[in-house]
Amino acid sequence: MSQHRIDDWDDLRFFLAAARAGSFMRAADDLRTNQTTVGRRIERLEAGLGVKLFDRVGRAMRVTPAGQNLLAMAEAMEEAAGNIERDLAGHDRELAGEVTIAAPEGLASFALTRWLADFRLRYPRITLRIKVSNQVVDLRTRQADMALQLAIPLDPRAVGVKVGTFRVHPFGSHEYLTRAGTPAGLDDLARHDLLDHWGYAALPGFDQWRRLTADHPRVVFATDSARVYLEAARAGLGIAFLPVYYARSMDNLRELDLGLSVAMPLWLVSHSETNGAARVQAVFRYLRERFADPEEKRFS
Missing domain, CATH: 1.10.10.10 (Winged helix-like DNA-binding domain superfamily/Winged helix DNA-binding domain)
Known part of the structure; x- marks a missing residue:
């Protein structure tokens, strides 16, 4: 030495x-x-x-x-x-710098991006980065500053707030239902084309849908992209199991009451070891406010 x-x-x-x-x-x-x-x-x-x-x-x-x-x-x-x-x-x-939000593709596309312009007006010096991920990210290692997720945060150092309810129902396009008929119940789905989303395989609460697609002879399409899944349904490929918060806003989609649905809590999560910066707290607070806005009824 x-x-x-x-x-x-x-x-x-x-x-x-x-x-x-x-x-x-x-x-x-x-x-x-x-x-x-x-x-x-x-x-x-x-x-x-x-x-x-x-x-x-x-x-x-x-x-x-x-x-x-x-x-x-x-x-x-x-x-x-x-x-x-x-x-x-x-x-x-300082209310400046980058903040990364991890979110599933659907929430990133049909919720977060719609709020960005208003956020920029309030916090022009904060740059948002959206990490699209259908997996739970490790906030402790700074893969993201916060996350929107369906899984209950298990880390005792996580700071999780329920911001809404994630609901999923069957939908079909008017074109498809005119051509194939409207199912009156689950039994009728045996005669219809189904569209599957691979992401549902790992989510809790989707057991009934997984059983249905596993045994169904006419699953004609599958993808891991929320936007592609939506467009396949809108194009009339078959009946899809879509999140209500954006599917109800599509004029050419019809919601089907078949006794098949999922309702799960939606969590906004940060980590106590990495959420002390003012810019991170500002984004977290802003998202809580947007989800809690009485006019925002998509997640109620």
């Missing part, structure tokens, strides 16, 4: 406290530790650097000339560290 080496930079914090306090005992009080720990940290620092940093004068500790040199440099490092913390803290307090 080479000489003049600092194995643990945190030892400098103990050195600064001892130099300023004039004794290991008072330094221990300042650091909320014990005198033995302070002494052990100083001894390790001295051994690594190969110099003596303190002389004992009665019950007090006096900094040696080598210690005085180290003190000046350690104080400069402390000041630089403080500047970094203040700069980052100031940046986090």
Whole structure:
């Protein structure tokens, strides 16, 4: 091992406290530790650097000339560290910068993007990034700052708020229903073409739909894209199991009452370790407000 080496930079914090306090005992009080720990940290620092940093004068500790040199440099490092913390803290307090929202394709396309213009008017210095994902993302590792998801957040450090209900019902286009007839119940679906979404295979609550499509002889189309799934239904390929919040707004689609539906809570989730920035809190608050708006009835 080479000489003049600092194995643990945190030892400098103990050195600064001892130099300023004039004794290991008072330094221990300042650091909320014990005198033995302070002494052990100083001894390790001295051994690594190969110099003596303190002389004992009665019950007090006096900094040696080598210690005085180290003190000046350690104080400069402390000041630089403080500047970094203040700069980052100031940046986090600003309503500026990037915020990434993870959301399934349908919610990203038919909900979030419709609100972006209004959001930009309120927060022109915040840039939104939307990560389209049908999987639950790891917010702790900053894959995103927050997420809209159907799964209940299980991480105890997650901050989850229910913002609505995600409802899915059968729909068919007017063109298809005119051609193939309108089913009156689930039994009638055996004579109809069905369209499937692969994303439903991993979602809780879709057991009835999965059983239906698994045994059905006429599943004529499948995709993992919400937008493609919608367009296939609108084009008249067959009957699709579509989210109500956007399917009801399509003029050429008809909602079918077949005793087949899904209703799941929709969660807006952030993580306590990464949601402290003002810009993240502003986006989270904005989305909560939009979902709670009395005029926004698509998720009620």
